[in-house]
Amino acid sequence: MSKGRRAAQIEDLKARLERYMADHGLRSTSQRRVVTDVFFQSEGHYSIEELLAKVREEDPKVGYATVYRTLKLLKESGLANERHFGDGFTRYEVAIEDDHHDHLICLDCDAVIEFENEAIEHLQEEQAQKLGFELKHHRLELFARCHRPGCPNKKAKRP
Amino acid sequence: MSKGRRAAQIEDLKARLERYMADHGLRSTSQRRVVTDVFFQSEGHYSIEELLAKVREEDPKVGYATVYRTLKLLKESGLANERHFGDGFTRYEVAIEDDHHDHLICLDCDAVIEFENEAIEHLQEEQAQKLGFELKHHRLELFARCHRPGCPNKKAKRP
DNA sequence: CTCTCTGCAAAAGGTTTGCACGACG
DNA sequence: CGTCGTGCAAACCTTTTGCAGAGAG
Numbered sequence: 001m002s003k004g005r006r007a008a009q010i011e012d013l014k015a016r017l018e019r020y021m022a023d024h025g026l027r028s029t030s031q032r033r034v035v036t037d038v039f040f041q042s043e044g045h046y047s048i049e050e051l052l053a054k055v056r057e058e059d060p061k062v063g064y065a066t067v068y069r070t071l072k073l074l075k076e077s078g079l080a081n082e083r084h085f086g087d088g089f090t091r092y093e094v095a096i097e098d099d100h101h102d103h104l105i106c107l108d109c110d111a112v113i114e115f116e117n118e119a120i121e122h123l124q125e126e127q128a129q130k131l132g133f134e135l136k137h138h139r140l141e142l143f144a145r146c147h148r149p150g151c152p153n154k155k156a157k158r159p
Numbered sequence: 160m161s162k163g164r165r166a167a168q169i170e171d172l173k174a175r176l177e178r179y180m181a182d183h184g185l186r187s188t189s190q191r192r193v194v195t196d197v198f199f200q201s202e203g204h205y206s207i208e209e210l211l212a213k214v215r216e217e218d219p220k221v222g223y224a225t226v227y228r229t230l231k232l233l234k235e236s237g238l239a240n241e242r243h244f245g246d247g248f249t250r251y252e253v254a255i256e257d258d259h260h261d262h263l264i265c266l267d268c269d270a271v272i273e274f275e276n277e278a279i280e281h282l283q284e285e286q287a288q289k290l291g292f293e294l295k296h297h298r299l300e301l302f303a304r305c306h307r308p309g310c311p312n313k314k315a316k317r318p
Numbered sequence: 319c320t321c322t323c324t325g326c327a328a329a330a331g332g333t334t335t336g337c338a339c340g341a342c343g
Numbered sequence: 344c345g346t347c348g349t350g351c352a353a354a355c356c357t358t359t360t361g362c363a364g365a366g367a368g
Contacts, residue, residue, distance in 0.1 A: 010290075016335075025321095025322085026322080026323090027321090027322055027323065027366085027367050027368075029322080029323060029324080029366075029367070030366095031324070031325095032323085033238075048357085048358085049357095061324095061325080062324085062325085063324065063325040063326070064358095065322060065326080065327095065358090065359080065360085067326065068325080068357095068358065068359075069324090072359095078270050081363085082246070084243040086243070088356070089334095089357080090357080094295075104287060104290055104292060106292065106293055113290060115290060117282065120279055120282045120286065122303055123276065123278050123282065124278045124299075127263075127274060127301065128303045131274060132305055133301075133303035133304060133305050134303055134304045134306065135301055135302075135303045136302050136303055137302050138297045138299065138300060138301045138302060139298070139299070139300045139302075140297070141293075141297060141298045141299075142283055142294055142297045142301075143294050143296050143297060144292035144293055144294045144295055144297050145293045146292050148292055185342095185346065186341085186342050186343075186345090186346090188341075188342070188348060188349080189341095190349070190350095192347085206332095207332085208332095220349095220350080221350085222349065222350040222351065223333095223350090224334080224335085224349075224351080224352095225334090225348080225349060227334075228334090228349085231334095247331070247332060247358090248332075250332085
């Protein structure tokens with residue numbers, strides 16, 4: 001994805017959020033702007049704590065309840081997706097419709113690699129139809145081992 | 160799966176557990192037997208609380224810490240898989256190797272339907288290889304809507 | 319001015335742990 | 344009989360909530 005494309009997407013996300021907030025009588029505050037900006041600019045899957053750390057670089061007095069509440073708002077507006085990778089943390093990622101991807105998680109070093117696979121997507125659609133359902137979204141995670149030097153097997157989970 | 164086949168699998172699970180426990184110097188207690196029996200006979204994805212309820216039908220004085228500890232043991236021995244479906248509960252399901260299946264979750268009524276799809280499995284394997292990884296296991300969940308009378312759209316999440 | 323939002327701290331709710339007693343081997 | 348396992352309750356940790364004061368519209 002090009003840099004300009006990414007910037008345009010962020011503008012689009014901001015515009016959608018603005019409309020959602022206007023539609024729901026919600027107010028634009030400096031804290032919400034910092035949190036949503038930090039979130040929209042993030043490109044991975046971040047926990048509340050990680051987001052709060054970035055937010056506090058810009059405004060040190062933001063409380064963590066605000067981050068929770070803002071992410072909840074982003075989730076409700078459809079701009080954030082919640083993910084659970086198994087450690088005790090809920091993670092969030094930007095929901096960009098035309099940028100769907102799944103995850104491969106390295107069992108050795110916990111690296112998370114994103115990929116897209118049109119064929120798999122298609123088969124999922126078929127599978128849901130076969131069961132009589134209309135597929136709305138899905139979650140696919142591959143757990144695998146690399147045996148390459150690039151992946152240093154350093155396995156650093158929370159202490 | 161036939162009834163006899165299922166019974167044979169449970170015997171196999173028990174045997175594997177027994178060996179694991181022997182190898183690790185762990186003791187066979189009446190509580191562990193009740194918890195593991197209840198778990199092996201269960202065919203879905205159960206939370207600790209649900210398992211504890213079934214366990215207490217047979218032995219009302221089992222504490223819930225024991226269920227947590229026994230499920231942790233089952234997980235470590237590879238006989239149980241942990242799952243997170245989004246509500247705050249960790250769920251467990253029996254890990255039977257030749258009975259792999261994925262899940263379709265109805266967004267209307269929260270029903271969970273299991274399915275198997277050989278073609279998808281194969282593509283996942285290929286995808287992991289393409290990225291330079293050896294696939295160990297995966298998790299695939301389809302979130303979908305049914306529009307059938309069989310699914311009463313009654314959406315009853317935790318109160 | 320009104321009504322929402324924030325920050326703090328306390329509460330909630332699922333999971334883990336410390337400890338003394340009990341029981342497996 | 345020495346350990347390991349159990350049950351209870353307290354501790355833990357992430358997330359949610361109540362409330363008084365701050366700030367958006």
